[in-house]
Amino acid sequence: xxxxxxxxxxxxxxxxxxxxxxxxxxxxxxxxxxxxxxxxxxxxxxxxxxxxxxxxxxxxxxxxxxxxxxxxxxxxxxxxxxxxxxxxxxxxxxxxxxxxxxxxxxxxxxxxxxxxxxxxx
Amino acid sequence: xxxxxxxxxxxxxxxxxxxxxxxxxxxxxxxxxxxxxxxxxxxxxxxxxxxxxxxxxxxxxxxxxxxxxxxxxxxxxxxxxxxxxxxxxxxxxxxxxxxxxxxxxxxxxxxxxxxxxxxxxxxxxxxxxxxxxxxxxxxxxxxxxxxxxxxxxxxxxxxxxxxxxxxxxxxxxxxxxxxxxxxxxxxxxx
Numbered sequence: 678x679x680x681x682x683x684x685x686x687x688x689x690x691x692x693x694x695x696x697x698x699x700x701x702x703x704x705x706x707x708x709x710x711x712x713x714x715x716x717x718x719x720x721x722x723x724x725x726x727x728x729x730x731x732x733x734x735x736x737x738x739x740x741x742x743x744x745x746x747x748x749x750x751x752x753x754x755x756x757x758x759x760x761x762x763x764x765x766x767x768x769x770x771x772x773x774x775x776x777x778x779x780x781x782x783x784x785x786x787x788x789x790x791x792x793x794x795x796x797x798x
Numbered sequence: 799x800x801x802x803x804x805x806x807x808x809x810x811x812x813x814x815x816x817x818x819x820x821x822x823x824x825x826x827x828x829x830x831x832x833x834x835x836x837x838x839x840x841x842x843x844x845x846x847x848x849x850x851x852x853x854x855x856x857x858x859x860x861x862x863x864x865x866x867x868x869x870x871x872x873x874x875x876x877x878x879x880x881x882x883x884x885x886x887x888x889x890x891x892x893x894x895x896x897x898x899x900x901x902x903x904x905x906x907x908x909x910x911x912x913x914x915x916x917x918x919x920x921x922x923x924x925x926x927x928x929x930x931x932x933x934x935x936x937x938x939x940x941x942x943x944x945x946x947x948x949x950x951x952x953x954x955x956x957x958x959x960x961x962x963x964x965x966x967x968x969x970x971x972x973x974x975x976x977x978x979x980x981x982x983x984x985x986x987x988x
Contacts, residue, residue: 682888689891689898696898703905707831707913733839734915743841744851744985772980774920 724791727784731776732792740796745773749796762789813950817943817958825936832917832928840914843906848986850914854907855974856988861900861907862970865963868896872959900966901938908935927972934965 729738736742740749756762766785769775776785841850871893873879911931918924941958944950978987 685888686891689895692895692898692902696902699902699905703909706909707835729839730836730916734837734918736839737841738839743849744981772921779920 722791722795724784724787724789725795727780727788728791728795731780732788735773740792748792752796753793759789759793762792810949810951813947814954817940817947817950817954820943821936821938821940821958823936824939825932828912828932828935829917829929832912832932835913835916837916838914842910842914847988850910851977852986852988854910855977857903857907858970858974861903862966862974864896864900864903865966868893868900869959869963871896872956876956897941904934904966923972923976927969930965930968930972934962934969937962937965 728740732740732745732748734743735745736748737745740752741747752762756765763785765773766780766789767775767777780788844850844853847853847856870879871889874881874885875889875893908931917928917932919928937958941955941962944954944958
């Protein structure tokens with residue numbers, strides 16, 4: 678085996694070790710950074726938990742927008758009639774899925790209210 | 799059939815089952831984590847990209863490109879293609895390197911998916927992405943174990959490798975390709 682070949686083999690072996698360490702760190706971070714199990718008495722306003730579990734993934738943790746549009750400071754302006762926003766959450770629109778069945782009517786109302794007041798809407 | 803031959807076949811069967819069970823366990827554990835963990839909705843990093851979503855899209859694209867190269871190298875190793883005519887001695891190491899780099903590149907993508915977004919069942923594209931995302935890492939663990947175990951049937955590595963590659967392609971189709979073709983108007987590509 679030539680020295681270049683041996684060097685290449687060593688580099689590949691080294692990168693595999695790095696990958697194993699990275700995977701272990703990855704697993705550790707999944708659990709170390711887990712915000713689950715928060716105190717129920719510190720749950721925040723109604724709708725906040727629902728927002729975090731269902732809406733934040735697309736609209737951002739603070740409603741700042743991501744895959745989905747910005748909600749904070751914008752949504753009340755876009756939907757002056759709260760019933761229209763409730764209809765969007767219930768029925769879905771374009772890439773946004775319907776939450777009918779997944780969330781109760783009360784949860785939908787609470788999360789809509791949260792987007793209009795809790796996010797600075 | 800003589801006793802040693804029967805014993806050998808049992809050992810091979812146990813190894814194959816062990817590899818598949820280990821992979822299944824990883825897939826299921828990731829699915830359980832994604833489903834029970836409260837998504838944070840946060841975007842922990844974007845490096846040089848506009849946002850985390852763009853980072854994930856391009857990292858996933860890089861992973862698929864590396865995986866495709868790895869498949870081509872595997873095809874040459876198994877003699878399914880004849881180019882180059884003389885297989886260089888470093889081909890196997892290059893195959894390993896491509897796979898390792900592809901795996902590394904998926905880690906920040908999958909971390910944000912699992913930790914910030916969680917397992918989702920709607921819409922269908924996201925459900926498929928969630929399920930196959932978990933399958934990918936289980937299949938990857940099975941592939942790594944299969945490489946290290948001796949005496950496995952000759953079909954095991956290509957089959958498991960094929961599952962890993964197929965899973966990665968499905969993940970790519972349900973995320974990056976969706977982003978390239980159907981992303982909301984105004985969302986930048988990079």
